[in-house]
Amino acid sequence: MxxxxxxxxxxxxxxxxxxxxxxxxxxxxxxxxxxxxxxxxxxxxxxxxxxxxxxxxxxxxxxxxxxxxxxxxxxPKAVTFDVPATAVIGEKFTIKGTASTGTYVTVAVDDYVYLELDRLVLDVNKQFSKEIDTAVHPAFKIAGLVRLKAFIDRPPGTGPIEPTEKDDGSVVILLVNGSLVAELSSTYVAQGDDFKISGTARGSKSVDIVIVPPKGSGGTMIDGTAKWELCPGQVVGIYLASASVAEIDHNFSKKIYVGDDVDTGNYLVVVLSPGSDGLYGKAGWATLPEALANYNLVDKTQEEILAILQNITAESDDLWVQLYMKVELPFVKLDPIASVKVGEPLVVTGTTNREEGFAIVVTVKGPVELTPQVVTITKGTFNAIFDTTGAPAGTYTVKADDGDGHTDTTTVKILPAITPTSMRLYEHWNFISVPKKLVEGNNNFSQVFGMVNTSGHSIFYYDTVIGWRAVNASDEVKPLRGYWIYSAEDTVVYLTYDTYPLRTPPTRQLYKGWNAIGFSDTVPAAANSALTSIEKSWAYLIGFDARSQVYESAIINNDETGGVHDEDSLMYPMKGYWVYVTEDCELAGVSI
Incomplete structure (x- = not known):
């Protein structure tokens, strides 16, 4: 050359x-x-x-x-920067870029060249790179905009850029202060368990954790250890811990163990960040204990300790988050369990304050013992499903046990399997019907429902002409009629049908308006088929879900959308229905 x-x-x-x-x-x-x-x-x-x-x-x-x-x-010779638009004070970021020519690139920060950015060597791809720690570099410690200027093959030398020097490329970076986000794994915890404090601390290399008992600094340490001399001459029950902050994702996490016999109640949890300078307060204390040593912490309430922490961090870049953790006596509690028929799954659910993943043993004992189950806690709840196939009908005792002496029990009925001759009644109100004519001697209300505990409620029947009326014990229970009966508990009623063959199928006179009808078969059938005899007259059909105690969606005549209102939706044995007819008509049964 x-x-x-x-x-x-x-x-x-x-x-x-x-x-x-x-x-x-x-x-x-x-x-x-x-x-x-x-x-x-x-x-x-x-x-x-x-x-x-x-x-x-x-x-x-x-x-x-x-x-x-x-x-x-x-x-023209030029430098293209590749830097983040925003950098958090206290964190590291990289100044890098590409030059169109040259051997070195010098980077000036707000027109000043610092030694570590003077004459950065270009690689074979004409690229340069330099990591900057804003926690220590003096040019990156104040929030706001900073301008980087690049100079190709500038003679070596630090200090201010001369007014006559023309840069070969520039870029602006916004410096922002750090942030602190913290949360608890749960808002409550049982004695003897643990919980986690986690979050994100931008601009900090570590966070400090302060936990104050419900009774203030004179209460028990949350981890069950003895009170300690936090500062000379000050023996307190204030728990102190720290957690490092990950350099890449800026996350932190700390598991806190709770003692077996610590005070119950709400513990004040404060997570603090010393900010980008790593020091606390205007005074620049190197550690939180060093800062606390300037205050009297003995016999202070939670509110007074919080005020001290606020005073320490005032007028500085320190950050803090205030949380509360409720420490409780351990418990397990079973939810109410609905009766099931033999062969149906028995679902047992409950709540507890034991820690996430804790094991609970659930047993079901009655005429036989169902296979015990060990379930784990998920967000304060547990769930076990038992197979009742082949189990004898009867009353069973369900028990949940955490293995530490905390239990709860309840009972559940496993009812006989439902057959075409049995009717299930749920606790509270039931809208029922019988599918066929019942045999003489077992066909009036006293004979059919006499064993049902109605808690003093009458059995009701609705007549379109005269309205609601209570049935008499000697009245016949007839097919094609809907009846309302209250049961104090889940139970099963057994029916005996009249099998005499020389008899016509049942019919029922309906009147314009709403009528309470029954379904006259022992197997489900589409509403449009079951109501063929009144096809031109019926408009709406509404059933009642006795398990949930709510009405079902209306079935609409001539609705063929395939949705919940479709006319081919099923009608079920033993259920009563409201039907609206637009004219007087006669409903015919679909079985004898």
Whole structure:
């Protein structure tokens, strides 16, 4: 690159090259634009045989001359930065970028060159990179905008940039203060269990945790250890801990163990960050205990301790989050359990304040013992499902046991499997019907429902003409009629059908308006089929979910959408229904 015979400014020169016919030249351009470099070989005779331009410079080859050209586009030298738009004070970030040419890049911060950013070496890809720790670098410790300027091959030297120096690229970065987010794994915890404090602390390398008992600094340490001398002469029950902050995702986490016999109640939990400078308060205390040593902490309430922490962090970049954790006596509690029929799954659920993942043993004992289950706690709840296939009907005792002496029990009925001759009644109100004519001697209300505990409620029947009326004990229970009966508990009623064959199917006179009807078959059927006899008259059909004590969605005649209102939705045995008819009509049964 130093073979040029002329180091001055020129647009041409003549030169004899070595015998190896190879030579390298360096060309310096003082302006941007497109340029053509032409080389003319004078040939074997060593004489230029071509033509000259108007200024007497060889222009084109001739005779045994030969020539070649190359086009060059000259662009301004430039640096492109690749930096984040925002950087958090107290964290690290990287200043990097790419230069179009050169060997070094110098980066100035707000027109000042610091030693670590002076003459950064460009790699083979013309790229440079430098990690900056804003916690210690003086140029990145104040929130606001900072401008980075890059200079290619600037002479070495730190200090201010001269006004005459022109940068080759610049970028702006917004510096922001750190942030602190903290949360508890749960708002409550049982004695002897543990919980977790976690969160994100931007701009900090660690956080401190302060936990104050419900009774203040004179209460029990949350972890069950003895009170300690936090500061000289100050023996308190204040729990102190710290947690490091991850450099990449800025997360932190700390597991706190709760003692077996600690005070119950709400513990004050304060998570503190010393900010980007790593120091507490305006005074710049190196640690939180050092800061607390300036205060009297003995016999202080939670509110007074909180006020002290607020005073320590005032007028500084320190951050804090206030939380509360309720410590309780351990408990397990079973939810009410609905009766099930033999063969149906028995679902047992409950709540507890034992820690996440804690094991609970659930047992079901009665005429036989169902296979015990061990279940784990998920968000304060547990769930066990028992197979009742082949289990004898009867009353069973369900028990939940945490293994530490905390239990809860309740009872559940496993009812006989429902057959075409049995009717299940749920606790509270039931809208029922019988599918067929009942046999003489077991067909009136006293004989069919006499064993049901109705808690003093009458059995009701609705007549469109006269309205509601209570049935008499001696009244016949008839098919195609809907009855309302209250049961104090889940139970099963058994039916005996009249099998005499010389009998016509039942019919029922309906009147314009709402009528309480029954379903006259022992297997489900589509409403549109079951109500064929009143196809032109019925409009709406509404059932009642006795298990949930709510009405079901209305079935609408001629609705063929396939949704909940579709006319082909099923009607079920033993259930009563409200039907609205637009005219007087006669409903016919679909079985005998």
């Amino acid at each position: 130093n073979d040029n015979p002329n180091l001055g400014e020129t647009d041409h020169f003549n030169h004899t090259i070595d015998e190896d016919s190879t030579r390298t030249y360096a060309v310096k351009f003082n302006d941007t634009g497109s340029y053509t470099i032409k080389v003319i070989d004078w040939g074997a005779n060593g004489v230029f045989d071509g033509t000259y331009d108007a200024t007497g410079v060889p222009f084109a080859a001739g005779g045994d001359d030969s020539e070649d050209t190359v086009d060059i586009t000259v662009s």
